[in-house]
Amino acid sequence: MQFALRRSTNIRWQQLSIDKAARAQQKKQVPVCIWFTGLSGSGKSTIANLLEKRLYDSGKHTYLLDGDNVRHGLNRDLGFTEADRVENIRRIAEVAKLMVDAGLIVIASFISPFQAERQMARELFSKDEFIxxxxxxxxxxxxxxxxxxxxxxxxxxxxxxxxGIDSAYERPEHPELTLDTCLLSAEECVEKIIQHFSALQLVNK
Incomplete structure:
Protein backbone atom coordinates (compact mmCIF):
# COMPACT_ATOMS: atom_id res chain seq x y z
CA MET A 1 0.00 0.00 0.00
CA GLN A 2 1.29 3.48 -0.87
CA PHE A 3 0.79 6.43 1.46
CA ALA A 4 1.25 9.39 -0.87
CA LEU A 5 1.32 12.00 1.87
CA ARG A 6 3.99 10.17 3.86
CA ARG A 7 6.52 9.10 1.24
CA SER A 8 9.65 11.10 0.54
CA THR A 9 9.40 10.10 -3.15
CA ASN A 10 6.87 12.92 -3.58
CA ILE A 11 9.18 15.74 -2.56
CA ARG A 12 11.98 17.58 -4.30
CA TRP A 13 14.62 20.10 -3.27
CA GLN A 14 13.34 23.65 -3.54
CA GLN A 15 15.87 26.11 -4.94
CA LEU A 16 16.11 29.33 -2.92
CA SER A 17 17.40 32.76 -3.84
CA ILE A 18 19.49 33.31 -0.71
CA ASP A 19 22.24 30.78 -0.05
CA LYS A 20 24.71 29.99 2.74
CA ALA A 21 27.42 32.22 1.29
CA ALA A 22 25.07 35.21 1.24
CA ARG A 23 23.94 34.61 4.81
CA ALA A 24 27.53 34.25 6.00
CA GLN A 25 28.57 37.41 4.19
CA GLN A 26 25.73 39.32 5.84
CA LYS A 27 27.02 38.20 9.24
CA LYS A 28 30.67 38.77 8.29
CA GLN A 29 31.79 35.39 9.61
CA VAL A 30 32.68 31.87 8.56
CA PRO A 31 29.82 29.50 9.51
CA VAL A 32 31.01 26.33 11.19
CA CYS A 33 29.84 23.53 13.47
CA ILE A 34 31.97 23.13 16.60
CA TRP A 35 31.15 19.66 17.93
CA PHE A 36 32.08 18.86 21.55
CA THR A 37 32.20 15.20 22.55
CA GLY A 38 33.17 13.57 25.83
CA LEU A 39 31.82 11.75 28.85
CA SER A 40 29.12 13.14 31.10
CA GLY A 41 30.84 15.41 33.59
CA SER A 42 33.84 16.00 31.35
CA GLY A 43 33.15 19.74 31.19
CA LYS A 44 31.65 19.98 27.69
CA SER A 45 28.71 22.19 28.58
CA THR A 46 30.76 24.53 30.74
CA ILE A 47 33.39 25.03 28.05
CA ALA A 48 30.79 25.33 25.29
CA ASN A 49 28.91 27.98 27.26
CA LEU A 50 32.08 29.99 27.90
CA LEU A 51 33.07 29.69 24.25
CA GLU A 52 29.72 30.97 23.03
CA LYS A 53 29.91 33.93 25.40
CA ARG A 54 33.42 34.72 24.15
CA LEU A 55 32.29 34.58 20.52
CA TYR A 56 29.10 36.52 21.21
CA ASP A 57 31.02 39.26 22.99
CA SER A 58 33.27 39.57 19.94
CA GLY A 59 30.25 40.18 17.71
CA LYS A 60 29.80 36.68 16.28
CA HIS A 61 26.40 35.16 15.51
CA THR A 62 26.18 31.89 17.41
CA TYR A 63 23.85 29.21 18.70
CA LEU A 64 24.57 26.58 21.34
CA LEU A 65 22.89 23.19 21.10
CA ASP A 66 23.18 21.42 24.46
CA GLY A 67 22.37 17.75 25.02
CA ASP A 68 20.13 18.16 28.06
CA ASN A 69 18.33 21.20 26.66
CA VAL A 70 17.51 19.53 23.35
CA ARG A 71 16.01 16.55 25.16
CA HIS A 72 13.48 18.90 26.75
CA GLY A 73 11.99 19.65 23.34
CA LEU A 74 13.04 18.31 19.95
CA ASN A 75 14.26 14.97 21.30
CA ARG A 76 12.01 14.52 24.31
CA ASP A 77 10.56 11.39 22.71
CA LEU A 78 13.96 9.64 22.77
CA GLY A 79 15.40 7.53 25.55
CA PHE A 80 18.96 6.30 26.06
CA THR A 81 19.01 2.99 24.24
CA GLU A 82 21.70 2.68 21.58
CA ALA A 83 19.11 3.20 18.83
CA ASP A 84 17.75 6.32 20.55
CA ARG A 85 21.26 7.72 21.01
CA VAL A 86 21.91 7.25 17.30
CA GLU A 87 18.67 9.05 16.40
CA ASN A 88 19.44 11.79 18.93
CA ILE A 89 22.72 12.58 17.17
CA ARG A 90 21.18 12.28 13.69
CA ARG A 91 18.55 14.90 14.51
CA ILE A 92 21.05 17.24 16.13
CA ALA A 93 23.45 16.94 13.20
CA GLU A 94 20.67 17.87 10.79
CA VAL A 95 19.66 20.86 12.94
CA ALA A 96 23.29 21.98 13.15
CA LYS A 97 23.60 21.70 9.38
CA LEU A 98 20.57 23.97 8.92
CA MET A 99 22.03 26.50 11.33
CA VAL A 100 25.38 26.51 9.54
CA ASP A 101 23.45 27.02 6.31
CA ALA A 102 21.89 30.05 8.02
CA GLY A 103 25.40 31.45 8.45
CA LEU A 104 25.75 30.76 12.17
CA ILE A 105 28.62 29.46 14.26
CA VAL A 106 26.98 26.43 15.86
CA ILE A 107 28.30 24.91 19.06
CA ALA A 108 27.02 21.38 19.70
CA SER A 109 27.70 19.83 23.11
CA PHE A 110 26.78 16.13 23.21
CA ILE A 111 28.30 12.98 24.67
CA SER A 112 27.83 11.50 21.17
CA PRO A 113 29.48 8.24 22.25
CA PHE A 114 29.67 6.40 18.93
CA GLN A 115 32.31 7.07 16.28
CA ALA A 116 29.95 6.12 13.42
CA GLU A 117 27.41 8.77 14.43
CA ARG A 118 30.04 11.46 14.84
CA GLN A 119 31.33 10.56 11.39
CA MET A 120 27.78 10.70 10.04
CA ALA A 121 27.45 14.20 11.47
CA ARG A 122 30.78 15.26 9.96
CA GLU A 123 29.76 14.04 6.52
CA LEU A 124 26.73 16.34 6.47
CA PHE A 125 29.05 19.35 6.28
CA SER A 126 31.42 20.71 3.69
CA LYS A 127 35.16 20.41 4.25
CA ASP A 128 36.37 22.50 7.21
CA GLU A 129 32.79 23.23 8.37
CA PHE A 130 32.85 20.55 11.08
CA ILE A 131 35.36 20.78 13.92
CA GLY A 164 31.07 4.86 30.59
CA ILE A 165 29.32 2.43 32.92
CA ASP A 166 27.13 -0.01 30.98
CA SER A 167 27.23 1.72 27.58
CA ALA A 168 30.40 2.26 25.60
CA TYR A 169 32.13 5.52 24.77
CA GLU A 170 34.25 5.32 21.63
CA ARG A 171 37.11 7.81 21.79
CA PRO A 172 37.44 10.06 18.73
CA GLU A 173 40.04 8.81 16.27
CA HIS A 174 41.07 12.08 14.66
CA PRO A 175 39.52 15.09 16.43
CA GLU A 176 40.63 18.53 15.36
CA LEU A 177 41.38 19.37 18.98
CA THR A 178 41.77 17.38 22.21
CA LEU A 179 41.52 19.12 25.58
CA ASP A 180 42.42 17.56 28.92
CA THR A 181 40.40 19.21 31.68
CA CYS A 182 42.61 17.61 34.32
CA LEU A 183 45.39 19.88 33.08
CA LEU A 184 43.42 22.88 31.81
CA SER A 185 40.70 25.01 33.38
CA ALA A 186 37.54 25.70 31.38
CA GLU A 187 38.81 29.20 30.62
CA GLU A 188 42.15 27.82 29.41
CA CYS A 189 40.30 25.34 27.19
CA VAL A 190 38.38 28.19 25.59
CA GLU A 191 41.62 30.05 24.96
CA LYS A 192 43.07 26.96 23.25
CA ILE A 193 39.97 26.76 21.04
CA ILE A 194 40.15 30.43 20.11
CA GLN A 195 43.84 30.07 19.27
CA HIS A 196 43.07 27.04 17.09
CA PHE A 197 40.30 28.84 15.23
CA SER A 198 42.39 31.96 14.81
CA ALA A 199 45.06 29.86 13.12
CA LEU A 200 42.38 28.57 10.75
CA GLN A 201 41.13 32.14 10.23
CA LEU A 202 37.63 31.13 11.40
CA VAL A 203 37.45 33.73 14.15
CA ASN A 204 39.36 36.78 15.27
CA LYS A 205 41.17 36.26 18.55
Missing part, protein backbone atom coordinates in the same frame (compact mmCIF):
# COMPACT_ATOMS: atom_id res chain seq x y z
CA UNK A 132 35.36 17.98 16.48
CA UNK A 133 36.67 18.82 19.94
CA UNK A 134 37.28 15.91 22.29
CA UNK A 135 37.00 16.86 25.96
CA UNK A 136 39.32 14.15 27.19
CA UNK A 137 38.47 13.75 30.85
CA UNK A 138 39.06 10.29 32.38
CA UNK A 139 36.06 8.34 33.66
CA UNK A 140 37.43 8.39 37.22
CA UNK A 141 37.59 12.19 37.19
CA UNK A 142 34.07 12.48 35.71
CA UNK A 143 32.78 10.18 38.45
CA UNK A 144 34.61 12.23 41.06
CA UNK A 145 32.86 15.37 39.86
CA UNK A 146 29.46 13.70 39.27
CA UNK A 147 27.69 17.06 39.56
CA UNK A 148 24.35 15.56 38.51
CA UNK A 149 24.65 12.40 40.62
CA UNK A 150 24.23 10.27 37.48
CA UNK A 151 27.27 8.06 37.89
CA UNK A 152 26.20 7.14 41.43
CA UNK A 153 22.77 6.14 40.11
CA UNK A 154 24.33 4.14 37.30
CA UNK A 155 26.66 2.32 39.71
CA UNK A 156 23.63 1.41 41.85
CA UNK A 157 21.83 0.05 38.80
CA UNK A 158 19.18 2.77 38.92
CA UNK A 159 20.20 4.26 35.56
CA UNK A 160 20.59 1.95 32.59
CA UNK A 161 22.58 2.48 29.38
CA UNK A 162 24.78 5.14 30.97
CA UNK A 163 27.86 6.01 28.94
Missing amino acids: EIFIDTPLAECEKRDVKGLYAKARRGELKNFT
Whole structure:
Protein backbone atom coordinates (compact mmCIF):
# COMPACT_ATOMS: atom_id res chain seq x y z
CA MET A 1 0.00 0.00 0.00
CA GLN A 2 1.29 3.48 -0.87
CA PHE A 3 0.79 6.43 1.46
CA ALA A 4 1.25 9.39 -0.87
CA LEU A 5 1.32 12.00 1.87
CA ARG A 6 3.99 10.17 3.86
CA ARG A 7 6.52 9.10 1.24
CA SER A 8 9.65 11.10 0.54
CA THR A 9 9.40 10.10 -3.15
CA ASN A 10 6.87 12.92 -3.58
CA ILE A 11 9.18 15.74 -2.56
CA ARG A 12 11.98 17.58 -4.30
CA TRP A 13 14.62 20.10 -3.27
CA GLN A 14 13.34 23.65 -3.54
CA GLN A 15 15.87 26.11 -4.94
CA LEU A 16 16.11 29.33 -2.92
CA SER A 17 17.40 32.76 -3.84
CA ILE A 18 19.49 33.31 -0.71
CA ASP A 19 22.24 30.78 -0.05
CA LYS A 20 24.71 29.99 2.74
CA ALA A 21 27.42 32.22 1.29
CA ALA A 22 25.07 35.21 1.24
CA ARG A 23 23.94 34.61 4.81
CA ALA A 24 27.53 34.25 6.00
CA GLN A 25 28.57 37.41 4.19
CA GLN A 26 25.73 39.32 5.84
CA LYS A 27 27.02 38.20 9.24
CA LYS A 28 30.67 38.77 8.29
CA GLN A 29 31.79 35.39 9.61
CA VAL A 30 32.68 31.87 8.56
CA PRO A 31 29.82 29.50 9.51
CA VAL A 32 31.01 26.33 11.19
CA CYS A 33 29.84 23.53 13.47
CA ILE A 34 31.97 23.13 16.60
CA TRP A 35 31.15 19.66 17.93
CA PHE A 36 32.08 18.86 21.55
CA THR A 37 32.20 15.20 22.55
CA GLY A 38 33.17 13.57 25.83
CA LEU A 39 31.82 11.75 28.85
CA SER A 40 29.12 13.14 31.10
CA GLY A 41 30.84 15.41 33.59
CA SER A 42 33.84 16.00 31.35
CA GLY A 43 33.15 19.74 31.19
CA LYS A 44 31.65 19.98 27.69
CA SER A 45 28.71 22.19 28.58
CA THR A 46 30.76 24.53 30.74
CA ILE A 47 33.39 25.03 28.05
CA ALA A 48 30.79 25.33 25.29
CA ASN A 49 28.91 27.98 27.26
CA LEU A 50 32.08 29.99 27.90
CA LEU A 51 33.07 29.69 24.25
CA GLU A 52 29.72 30.97 23.03
CA LYS A 53 29.91 33.93 25.40
CA ARG A 54 33.42 34.72 24.15
CA LEU A 55 32.29 34.58 20.52
CA TYR A 56 29.10 36.52 21.21
CA ASP A 57 31.02 39.26 22.99
CA SER A 58 33.27 39.57 19.94
CA GLY A 59 30.25 40.18 17.71
CA LYS A 60 29.80 36.68 16.28
CA HIS A 61 26.40 35.16 15.51
CA THR A 62 26.18 31.89 17.41
CA TYR A 63 23.85 29.21 18.70
CA LEU A 64 24.57 26.58 21.34
CA LEU A 65 22.89 23.19 21.10
CA ASP A 66 23.18 21.42 24.46
CA GLY A 67 22.37 17.75 25.02
CA ASP A 68 20.13 18.16 28.06
CA ASN A 69 18.33 21.20 26.66
CA VAL A 70 17.51 19.53 23.35
CA ARG A 71 16.01 16.55 25.16
CA HIS A 72 13.48 18.90 26.75
CA GLY A 73 11.99 19.65 23.34
CA LEU A 74 13.04 18.31 19.95
CA ASN A 75 14.26 14.97 21.30
CA ARG A 76 12.01 14.52 24.31
CA ASP A 77 10.56 11.39 22.71
CA LEU A 78 13.96 9.64 22.77
CA GLY A 79 15.40 7.53 25.55
CA PHE A 80 18.96 6.30 26.06
CA THR A 81 19.01 2.99 24.24
CA GLU A 82 21.70 2.68 21.58
CA ALA A 83 19.11 3.20 18.83
CA ASP A 84 17.75 6.32 20.55
CA ARG A 85 21.26 7.72 21.01
CA VAL A 86 21.91 7.25 17.30
CA GLU A 87 18.67 9.05 16.40
CA ASN A 88 19.44 11.79 18.93
CA ILE A 89 22.72 12.58 17.17
CA ARG A 90 21.18 12.28 13.69
CA ARG A 91 18.55 14.90 14.51
CA ILE A 92 21.05 17.24 16.13
CA ALA A 93 23.45 16.94 13.20
CA GLU A 94 20.67 17.87 10.79
CA VAL A 95 19.66 20.86 12.94
CA ALA A 96 23.29 21.98 13.15
CA LYS A 97 23.60 21.70 9.38
CA LEU A 98 20.57 23.97 8.92
CA MET A 99 22.03 26.50 11.33
CA VAL A 100 25.38 26.51 9.54
CA ASP A 101 23.45 27.02 6.31
CA ALA A 102 21.89 30.05 8.02
CA GLY A 103 25.40 31.45 8.45
CA LEU A 104 25.75 30.76 12.17
CA ILE A 105 28.62 29.46 14.26
CA VAL A 106 26.98 26.43 15.86
CA ILE A 107 28.30 24.91 19.06
CA ALA A 108 27.02 21.38 19.70
CA SER A 109 27.70 19.83 23.11
CA PHE A 110 26.78 16.13 23.21
CA ILE A 111 28.30 12.98 24.67
CA SER A 112 27.83 11.50 21.17
CA PRO A 113 29.48 8.24 22.25
CA PHE A 114 29.67 6.40 18.93
CA GLN A 115 32.31 7.07 16.28
CA ALA A 116 29.95 6.12 13.42
CA GLU A 117 27.41 8.77 14.43
CA ARG A 118 30.04 11.46 14.84
CA GLN A 119 31.33 10.56 11.39
CA MET A 120 27.78 10.70 10.04
CA ALA A 121 27.45 14.20 11.47
CA ARG A 122 30.78 15.26 9.96
CA GLU A 123 29.76 14.04 6.52
CA LEU A 124 26.73 16.34 6.47
CA PHE A 125 29.05 19.35 6.28
CA SER A 126 31.42 20.71 3.69
CA LYS A 127 35.16 20.41 4.25
CA ASP A 128 36.37 22.50 7.21
CA GLU A 129 32.79 23.23 8.37
CA PHE A 130 32.85 20.55 11.08
CA ILE A 131 35.36 20.78 13.92
CA GLU A 132 35.36 17.98 16.48
CA ILE A 133 36.67 18.82 19.94
CA PHE A 134 37.28 15.91 22.29
CA ILE A 135 37.00 16.86 25.96
CA ASP A 136 39.32 14.15 27.19
CA THR A 137 38.47 13.75 30.85
CA PRO A 138 39.06 10.29 32.38
CA LEU A 139 36.06 8.34 33.66
CA ALA A 140 37.43 8.39 37.22
CA GLU A 141 37.59 12.19 37.19
CA CYS A 142 34.07 12.48 35.71
CA GLU A 143 32.78 10.18 38.45
CA LYS A 144 34.61 12.23 41.06
CA ARG A 145 32.86 15.37 39.86
CA ASP A 146 29.46 13.70 39.27
CA VAL A 147 27.69 17.06 39.56
CA LYS A 148 24.35 15.56 38.51
CA GLY A 149 24.65 12.40 40.62
CA LEU A 150 24.23 10.27 37.48
CA TYR A 151 27.27 8.06 37.89
CA ALA A 152 26.20 7.14 41.43
CA LYS A 153 22.77 6.14 40.11
CA ALA A 154 24.33 4.14 37.30
CA ARG A 155 26.66 2.32 39.71
CA ARG A 156 23.63 1.41 41.85
CA GLY A 157 21.83 0.05 38.80
CA GLU A 158 19.18 2.77 38.92
CA LEU A 159 20.20 4.26 35.56
CA LYS A 160 20.59 1.95 32.59
CA ASN A 161 22.58 2.48 29.38
CA PHE A 162 24.78 5.14 30.97
CA THR A 163 27.86 6.01 28.94
CA GLY A 164 31.07 4.86 30.59
CA ILE A 165 29.32 2.43 32.92
CA ASP A 166 27.13 -0.01 30.98
CA SER A 167 27.23 1.72 27.58
CA ALA A 168 30.40 2.26 25.60
CA TYR A 169 32.13 5.52 24.77
CA GLU A 170 34.25 5.32 21.63
CA ARG A 171 37.11 7.81 21.79
CA PRO A 172 37.44 10.06 18.73
CA GLU A 173 40.04 8.81 16.27
CA HIS A 174 41.07 12.08 14.66
CA PRO A 175 39.52 15.09 16.43
CA GLU A 176 40.63 18.53 15.36
CA LEU A 177 41.38 19.37 18.98
CA THR A 178 41.77 17.38 22.21
CA LEU A 179 41.52 19.12 25.58
CA ASP A 180 42.42 17.56 28.92
CA THR A 181 40.40 19.21 31.68
CA CYS A 182 42.61 17.61 34.32
CA LEU A 183 45.39 19.88 33.08
CA LEU A 184 43.42 22.88 31.81
CA SER A 185 40.70 25.01 33.38
CA ALA A 186 37.54 25.70 31.38
CA GLU A 187 38.81 29.20 30.62
CA GLU A 188 42.15 27.82 29.41
CA CYS A 189 40.30 25.34 27.19
CA VAL A 190 38.38 28.19 25.59
CA GLU A 191 41.62 30.05 24.96
CA LYS A 192 43.07 26.96 23.25
CA ILE A 193 39.97 26.76 21.04
CA ILE A 194 40.15 30.43 20.11
CA GLN A 195 43.84 30.07 19.27
CA HIS A 196 43.07 27.04 17.09
CA PHE A 197 40.30 28.84 15.23
CA SER A 198 42.39 31.96 14.81
CA ALA A 199 45.06 29.86 13.12
CA LEU A 200 42.38 28.57 10.75
CA GLN A 201 41.13 32.14 10.23
CA LEU A 202 37.63 31.13 11.40
CA VAL A 203 37.45 33.73 14.15
CA ASN A 204 39.36 36.78 15.27
CA LYS A 205 41.17 36.26 18.55
